[in-house]
Amino acid sequence: MIIIFSDLDGTLLDAESYSYEPAREALKEISTLQIPLVMISSKTKKEIESVRRSLGNTYPFVSENGGGIFVPEGCFPFPVSYARRTGNYLVVESGIPYARLTEFLDRIIREDALPIRGFHSLSVESISRLTGLSIETSSMAKEREYDEPFLFDGDEAQWNRLEKLVESDGLALTRGGRFNHLSGQNDKGTAAGILIDCYRHQYPDALIVGLGDAANDLPFLRMVDYPVLIQRPDGTYEPEIDTPELHHAPHPGPAGWNSAVLELIRKDISTSNQGLNM
Numbered sequence: 001m002i003i004i005f006s007d008l009d010g011t012l013l014d015a016e017s018y019s020y021e022p023a024r025e026a027l028k029e030i031s032t033l034q035i036p037l038v039m040i041s042s043k044t045k046k047e048i049e050s051v052r053r054s055l056g057n058t059y060p061f062v063s064e065n066g067g068g069i070f071v072p073e074g075c076f077p078f079p080v081s082y083a084r085r086t087g088n089y090l091v092v093e094s095g096i097p098y099a100r101l102t103e104f105l106d107r108i109i110r111e112d113a114l115p116i117r118g119f120h121s122l123s124v125e126s127i128s129r130l131t132g133l134s135i136e137t138s139s140m141a142k143e144r145e146y147d148e149p150f151l152f153d154g155d156e157a158q159w160n161r162l163e164k165l166v167e168s169d170g171l172a173l174t175r176g177g178r179f180n181h182l183s184g185q186n187d188k189g190t191a192a193g194i195l196i197d198c199y200r201h202q203y204p205d206a207l208i209v210g211l212g213d214a215a216n217d218l219p220f221l222r223m224v225d226y227p228v229l230i231q232r233p234d235g236t237y238e239p240e241i242d243t244p245e246l247h248h249a250p251h252p253g254p255a256g257w258n259s260a261v262l263e264l265i266r267k268d269i270s271t272s273n274q275g276l277n278m
């Protein structure tokens with residue numbers, strides 16, 4: 001039994017086109033074998049739901065860098081701790097409510113004149129232009145609950161000032177490629193840990209696999225049995241990711257995801273066949 005935890009952008013989805021087409025073969029295999037695929041992303045619930053729908057995926061998922069953990073009702077035959085029911089999901093919130101994040105940003109922009117532009121103050125059209133996402137996806141990306149991406153146009157001294165303010169408010173900063181992020185102290189590891197516990201409880205012998213491409217994936221890659229680091233578009237690997245037993249996918253994005261997952265399924269099938277023969 002294999003359970004897959006995967007990042008989306010730059011991992012299952014191409015970093016530029018956001019397509020999962022090159023991972024088609026592996027996606028088909030895991031769907032035939034009914035291998036759970038749990039998506040762990042910095043994307044919003046709306047964006048992840050759209051990817052899940054197009055893949056016919058019905059498994060739990062984690063939104064906004066660990067802020068929200070969504071478990072479809074009836075997924076586990078036991079209650080999920082700290083979960084409340086919302087619609088058809090049991091939800092565990094480890095993130096800080098969005099309004100607190102945007103109030104904080106508005107206050108420091110007002111009081112400290114820091115050159116920050118948050119998602120909440122950008123139009124859907126601007127977000128689309130900055131991210132390369134379609135207008136429809138940009139509007140889903142704007143429906144945020146636990147994490148605020150923002151642009152920062154200041155110098156190092158201003159960034160240090162921002163870090164101090166964020167820290168004294170008990171919030172957290174992540175410096176990103178296109179965007180920086182303001183959130184609570186949640187990360188992908190804390191959130192994945194809750195779901196990993198559920199799966200281990202249900203399937204004690206399961207092999208838990210994790211796939212990611214960037215530093216924000218490290219906390220959950222450290223918790224899985226079989227961590228896979230996906231190549232970046234330029235063929236290099238994120239140097240901050242150092243965890244024992246790390247496997248390196250041979251290609252970037254979804255093509256790397258495809259190779260790594262197919263190899264793993266073949267290995268697992270051959271191991272379980274050996275088991276049957278003994």
Ligand SMILES: [Mg+2]
Nearest residue numbers: 007009010214
């Ligand atoms: Mg990524």
